[in-house]
Amino acid sequence: MGLGRLSALDPKEPVRRYQRERPGELLHLDIKRLARFEGVGHRITGNRRGASQGLGYDFLHVAIDDATRLVRPQDRRSHAMAGLVQPAPAAC
Template sequence: PAPGDMIHVDIKPLGRIGCVGHRIHGDRRQASPGVGWEYVHVAVDDHSRIAYVEILADQLGATCAAFLERAVAWFGTRGIRLHRVLSDNGGGYLSRAFRTACATLTVRHRRTRPYTPRTNGKAERFIQTLLREWAYTMPYATSAERRRALRPFLAYYNRRRPHASLEYEPPWSRLPKAA
């Protein structure tokens, strides 16, 4: 296995912030009508565990396809050529737009079996880490503030955070040396 052999992609809906700290303080009595959702799209390299993340407005096929195109470009600038992408059977990943993007990028698309999220375990596990160490780590005042905290977290995660599965090395240590 080598970086780029396969990436795992997934989406996590994340509630927009309507009032500060309800997850931390437990006060859910104040309703925030019309706040809605934003969608965290993740791509995790199977070999290195390096992660690319964007927060987008929806999880439609065109959005998933555009995310894949940007992820392929991002990994490419780090010396990683993607060969396969593994996703669940969400509507965005089953769409014609996503299929077309895979064909254009010459990336083979594999899907997990229905109702078996463990097959896409690297993306699922990364999402749990992302929620615990970034999204819910502090009482952000606004969704924009939380979005601004994402880039520094990803820099830490990819370049410095030790991973037990990587012999306590960061994902960056598994990339080609030119990266």
């Protein structure tokens, strides 16, 4: 019966899942910061001197449509965030 633990007596809460019916009804937006680097690191070369500093970051904007699970990544340099949200429902 699997009652080796007291927690086995407590009923588990049912998983509450959600999914929208129409494309574009719910979008998940995320921004990922990606560090820039040049060349290989000190673990390969064995040289810690001459480390690259101040190369900055690239940013990746991603929109995921909840109904179709369509993912639309776009680069921040190419379009504004508003341009990311607008074409997502039309693509579905």
